[in-house]
Amino acid sequence: MSAVATEPLIEAAGLRAGYGAKVALRELTFAVGRGERIAVLGPNGGGKTTLFRVLLGELEPTAGTVRRPERCGLVPQTERSRLDFPVSALDVALMGTIGRLPWWRRPGRDERSAALAALTSVGLDEQADATFGDLSGGQRQRVLIARAIVQDAPVLLLDEPFTGLDAVNAELLERLTASMAAEGRALLIATHDVAQARRWDRVLCLNERQVAFGPPSDVLTLDVLEATYGGAIVTLPGSGAAILPAHHHDHEHEH
Amino acid sequence: MTATLWHALSDPWGQAIMRRAFAEVTLLAVAGGALGCWVVYYNLSYSAESLSHAMLPGLVVAALTGLPLLLGGAAGLLIAAGGVALAGSVTAVGRDTAVAVVVTTLFGLGVLLALSPETPAGLGNLLFGDPLGASDGDLLLAAATALGVAAALALLHGRLVVVAFDRTNARALGVAPLAADATLLTLLALVLLIAVQGLGNLLVIALLIAPASAARLLSRRMPATVFAGAAIAVVAGIGGLYLSYYAGTAAGASIAVVLIGALVAIALARAAAERTLTLARR
Numbered sequence: 001m002s003a004v005a006t007e008p009l010i011e012a013a014g015l016r017a018g019y020g021a022k023v024a025l026r027e028l029t030f031a032v033g034r035g036e037r038i039a040v041l042g043p044n045g046g047g048k049t050t051l052f053r054v055l056l057g058e059l060e061p062t063a064g065t066v067r068r069p070e071r072c073g074l075v076p077q078t079e080r081s082r083l084d085f086p087v088s089a090l091d092v093a094l095m096g097t098i099g100r101l102p103w104w105r106r107p108g109r110d111e112r113s114a115a116l117a118a119l120t121s122v123g124l125d126e127q128a129d130a131t132f133g134d135l136s137g138g139q140r141q142r143v144l145i146a147r148a149i150v151q152d153a154p155v156l157l158l159d160e161p162f163t164g165l166d167a168v169n170a171e172l173l174e175r176l177t178a179s180m181a182a183e184g185r186a187l188l189i190a191t192h193d194v195a196q197a198r199r200w201d202r203v204l205c206l207n208e209r210q211v212a213f214g215p216p217s218d219v220l221t222l223d224v225l226e227a228t229y230g231g232a233i234v235t236l237p238g239s240g241a242a243i244l245p246a247h248h249h250d251h252e253h254e255h
Numbered sequence: 256m257t258a259t260l261w262h263a264l265s266d267p268w269g270q271a272i273m274r275r276a277f278a279e280v281t282l283l284a285v286a287g288g289a290l291g292c293w294v295v296y297y298n299l300s301y302s303a304e305s306l307s308h309a310m311l312p313g314l315v316v317a318a319l320t321g322l323p324l325l326l327g328g329a330a331g332l333l334i335a336a337g338g339v340a341l342a343g344s345v346t347a348v349g350r351d352t353a354v355a356v357v358v359t360t361l362f363g364l365g366v367l368l369a370l371s372p373e374t375p376a377g378l379g380n381l382l383f384g385d386p387l388g389a390s391d392g393d394l395l396l397a398a399a400t401a402l403g404v405a406a407a408l409a410l411l412h413g414r415l416v417v418v419a420f421d422r423t424n425a426r427a428l429g430v431a432p433l434a435a436d437a438t439l440l441t442l443l444a445l446v447l448l449i450a451v452q453g454l455g456n457l458l459v460i461a462l463l464i465a466p467a468s469a470a471r472l473l474s475r476r477m478p479a480t481v482f483a484g485a486a487i488a489v490v491a492g493i494g495g496l497y498l499s500y501y502a503g504t505a506a507g508a509s510i511a512v513v514l515i516g517a518l519v520a521i522a523l524a525r526a527a528a529e530r531t532l533t534l535a536r537r
Binding site for chain 1: 296409410412417419421426429430475476
């Protein structure tokens with residue numbers, strides 16, 4: 001555990017949320033502190049996106065309570081990025097400053113410095129002027145992380161950031177999440193990678209409700225994973241390790 | 256040779272009517288060319304065409320009753336917006352079909368009214384435009400529109416970029432996509448309303464879409480794209496007026512032809528440059 005403070009940044013108690021009459025997520029009770037990396041596991045439609053929308057303040061809970069910071073940073077899937085739009089990596093990082101500026105003000109020198117610093121922290125200072133669409137998938141993912149860093153949010157929500165990354169870029173990204181956590185940020189990382197989730201501080205399993213929450217050694221059991229993924233689990237002979245069948249990696253819109 | 260060329264270029268400027276047309280087209284081109292880039296990147300080209308066609312009955316009714324065309328056009332736009340919203344609310348119809356049905360109906364109604372025996376002469380200008388007939392009031396309106404559009408696009412640039420690049424997550428970045436859409440559609444309605452009198456109901460869309468599509472091929476950053484869109488629109492607009500002057504063709508149609516010609520020329524030049532580069536790398 002890399003927590004550097006005990007005061008929780010996020011605290012949910014009996015949280016329920018949904019869309020109109022449909023309840024998408026219920027019975028959520030968990031707390032996340034500074035410096036923690038939380039894996040959010042669950043099938044498509046299991047409520048990961050709904051939880052993120054609640055934490056971003058885009059969706060009001062229909063029951064229960066949630067305490068969250070005023071601002072959470074979101075790192076969306078780079079696979080859904082618009083690649084034909086004419087922006088540089090620096091332009092994308094600068095987008096993280098827009099929400100803090102009055103509508104009539106354009107980003108100035110201070111904002112550009114913050115965006116460049118964020119790009120430097122993700123190792124992309126030399127690509128600042130490169131066109132976003134020309135970057136590799138791993139580089140684009142890091143630009144989107146830089147954008148979230150520029151938002152200066154204590155909580156970062158990462159939506160399946162490892163999808164489509166090769167081993168080198170995945171390792172780079174994992175190191176980056178560790179350094180962001182070490183700076184005191186809390187990270188909630190939606191993922192399907194059970195092996196990776198074992199290396200993080202805690203795991204939140206969702207399947208339209210909270211199936212389990214706790215340290216990986218307690219949570220990542222075959223029973224919990226079967227309850228989370230509806231029994232669609234494959235076990236590796238001899239290792240006892242559980243992995244998910246390939247179709248769970250095909251992302252679909254939850255809502 | 257130089258003297259002949261200079262004479263050919265300067266001759267139209269000797270006439271007051273042409274000087275006013277150059278001013279009108281330049282102002283409309285700045286507004287339309289710059290705004291068109293956002294229209295293209297927001298995938299609003301179909302909406303732009305629909306809006307311009309849907310305001311025809313309002314323009315015709317205004318011409319028939321002697322009301323200001325501006326008022327008629329504005330009323331036409333409001334009726335079209337209401338009709339689209341109403342038809343779009345019918346789930347079985349679908350939004351695209353609703354827009355198509357409402358716009359076709361309104362355009363058909365406009366043509367029917369325009370062909371009635373009571374129709375005053377010169378109503379063809381509503382369809383094909385008459386930049387040579389620009390009045391002082393038209394020039395003033397065009398200048399105010401160009402200034403307003405340029406100021407709005409400059410002030411809102413960052414927010415428009417966020418929504419265009421990442422609409423799904425714009426709210427998480429503190430930008431409301433609905434506000435960006437509403438702003439762009441309002442500017443679009445304003446430009447159509449003012450430009451339709453100079454360029455015509457059928458041809459105004461060329462000013463919005465052709466320079467923007469050409470600029471998209473040339474630029475790799477949004478500010479440069481917007482500047483290129485405005486510059487291409489101005490150059491092609493003035494080129495169209497020269498064509499009209501020397502070929503004796505209708506001014507609105509000549510401008511539309513040059514705008515489209517510029518897009519085709521730039522697309523061909525870019526394709527040729529890419530081919531040359533590919534061959535050089537082999």
